[in-house]
Amino acid sequence: GQSLEQPSEVTAVEGAIVQINCTYQTSGFYGLSWYQQHDGGAPTFLSYNALDGLEETGRFSSFLSRSDSYGYLLLQELQMKDSASYFCAVEGDSNYQLIWGAGTKLIIKP
């Protein structure tokens, strides 16, 4: 079967750095995306990695290692508004059908 594994919950302190890992097992691979979802809200696109390496966008960075079927999302200078669920998603056999992880709930303490 196809699956993505990510921690269910991560806790960090405001101003700190946190890394959310994602390992995947899919029959195909086009790319790995990360989405943020606040409670009751819509998923919003954060980043996309098709090739190995680090992509940086402001306080957020995303990393991919295709040989390890692994990626992570790095959030720096955490702010209270970053409290949300973070999902990794893979474009597997098709480049339109996203396979989603169960999400990581990020709890930020003052």
Place this chain on the structure above:
Amino acid sequence: NAGVMQNPRHLVRRRGQEARLRCSPMKGHSHVYWYRQLPEEGLKFMVYLQKENIIDESGMPKERFSAEFPKEGPSILRIQQVVRGDSAAYFCASSAGTGNTEAFFGQGTRLTVV
């Protein structure tokens, strides 16, 4: 340019009734995707449509569920004879081309079956 619009935001139906969920994609987008999300879970792909065509409905249950994206008007996800297990958040996303990297999501419709 309005984003992806879904309505209603909340829908309550009794078992056996029909639920009709609407999605208006972003202006200029002709690709629509429907996903279902249960509490504490990720999104599950249901169906991918382009104008007047169903491209992939492999994630949609064969019975009671149908989707359309007519030439004019919003995309509709229809659930007939709803059961309690259909209670979930249903999200629609749209993109200008194939692929999810530029897909934008609506706020979702939260269906509760009582």
